[in-house]
Structure formats: C-alpha cells, structure tokens
Amino acid sequence: MKNGFPHFMLKEIHEQPEALKNTILPRLVKGLPDFGDDGIPDTVLKQCRQVHIVACGTAMHAGMVARALMEPLLRIPVMVSIASEFRYEEPLIDDKTLVIIISQSGETIDTLAALRLAKAFGASTLSVVNVKGSTIARESDYVFYTHAGPEIAVASTKAYSVQLAALYMVCCRMALVRGNYSHEEAEDFIKKLLDAIPAMEAMIEKRDEVKALVTHLINKPDAFFIGRGLDYAFSLEGALKLKEISYIHAEACAAGELKHGTIALITDQVPVIAIATQEKVFSKTISNIREVKARGGFVILLTKERTKVEPGIADAQVSIPEIGDKFTVFPIAVVLQLIAYYASVGKDLDVDQPRNLAKSVTVE
C-alpha cells in the first residue's frame, strides 16, 4: 500500500506532481481552463461581486493563498473565513457572492455548516472537494473535484497542492471571463502553473538537502515561519504542518508584524524559517530577517535559486527553481512538508497518525 515508502505521508508528497497533472490537464481546452465538463457556468464566475472562501485547517490555508492571488487580479473583494467561525457569524454575503468551500474529505462538519449557511444567504456555492459524492460535494451548487486520489496520512499534503491548483484555475478562468486577462495572459498563467509540476519534482529530488536542515529544528521547542504577502500565506501552512506531526510549537508571523510583539520570543535558541520568494516585498522581508539575526535567531531561508542574497543573512538555505512569483507555493509546499516530515521522523514519532488528530473531523 505504501509502494515501498516508509510512510504514507512521504508517498503522498511524492504523488503531488502526478496529482497536479490529473487535476489540471483534463480541464485545459486549447491551453485555457474550461469547466464545461464540471458543469461550472461562466455566468457564476462572471457575475459575482465578491468571493468568500470558507474552510478549515490546511484547506483554509489554501484559501489564504488563493485570496492573496485573486484579489489583486480580479479587483473584487476576496475574503477567507475559518468555517467554525463563519458558521456562527452573520456574514455579509448575498446572491452576488460566490462562496468557495474547500474540503479534502467533503465531510468536515464546520465546513458543511458554513456551506449550508452560505446557501441560506442566497450565495452561489462552489466546492473544491477531493472525495467523490461526499456530503459537501452533494450539497454545493457546483463542484470542482480535485483528483489527488485517496489521502491516508492525517497531515494533508497532496490534497493541499491540488486545492491550490484548482483555485489557481478558477482564478484564471474568472480573470478571463471578467476581462482582467486577455487570452494570451490566461495562456501564460496556465503555462506558468504547469511549470510548477517540474518545480515540485525538483524539490522532491532535493529531499536530502531539506532533511539536513531538520537537525536545526528537532531539539528545539519552538519555531517561527515568516514571510510577506503570498509568502506569509505559505508560512501558515508550514507552521501547521510542523506542529501537527513533530509537536514542535510552530507559529507563522507576517514578517512585518514581528516587531509588534513576536520578536520578543526570538533568541539564539529559536529557528526561524523565512520565506522570501516574492520580488515585490523581498527587500522588506530581508530587513525583517536582519532583525531576527540581530536577536541571535537561527535563520533558514527559502528563496528562488537565482535570488542574490548578501552573505551572512541566512544560517542555512534551500532554493526552489525559478518560476513565476505567483506560483512559488508549489515547490515551497514540498519543502515545508518535507521539513515537517523529517522532523517527525527524526523524533521517532507516528508520522501518519499524530496524536489527538483524525483525518476527517465530523464532530464539532
């Protein structure tokens, strides 16, 4: 069942390039995303005045990435809510709102309740779901099935990257039908999305390099993940993955927020994983890394391979291939998953079945 891998999680990390292909390729017509076979009408993508994304945990983190991608591109409000909060709020949504529900299992109780609330408010609902025929899929107006195959390890890996691929495709189709993108721009977006597949493969190949980093983490009680913009959205998932399977207390902090409190916790005992793949905010993130270094923090830097970094900024570094800034989440996700995986293995923990966690959360 594990195909020679010691754990399901490692197997599922390796399955990601294939899962991405399965999710993206069947939905391309002449190089452009087309959801005709999914029954998702363009009118829904075209007419909405706002998007509200609702999910839990890792799926919610995929939504955070999508928000950072969509809002600047589509020029409409895009919000993300934690389903367990959303379901008890009185959200400002209506029949001009597209609510995107994300769930690997399609059975998470808070996410299901959020879907029902969104429908009660008259919103159009589109779910991004991995499990065919699940309750969320059945009850949504429209479904975008991700084709990751069964995910067995409790810690989500391939489901996260296909959720992202799905959301990137939805974003591209929306930009096209709403006039934010020309055909050429949409084609270019999809080409760059496809570049993410070999970029993920390259990072899987580099797994020993990532494994070596983990020696700086496994004996530490805490770790921080910092980044700005999209890099911050990636950090949230990096921290969740590390804490859930290695039991190291991990926290993500928007890099510019450090000096508003969190920096008080940075000492020479604290590893900080700094993600700096976004050209637009790169120099700002580097300034924040300098603040961390000045407090003695041990900095593990994740950047693109051609990014020039002045000597002494990082104590350790891993580079991802050169791909478009919007798409760096795919190779970065592999690095973050491998960090968590090797930290858990290094501590001799139950990687696939961490304590207190269930694969599908069907109770409140």
Ligand code: F6R
């Ligand atoms: C973490 C993880 C969880 C799930 C969350 C939502 O690795 O897997 O945070 O993402 O429980 O589950 P689904 O996507 O099934 O609704």
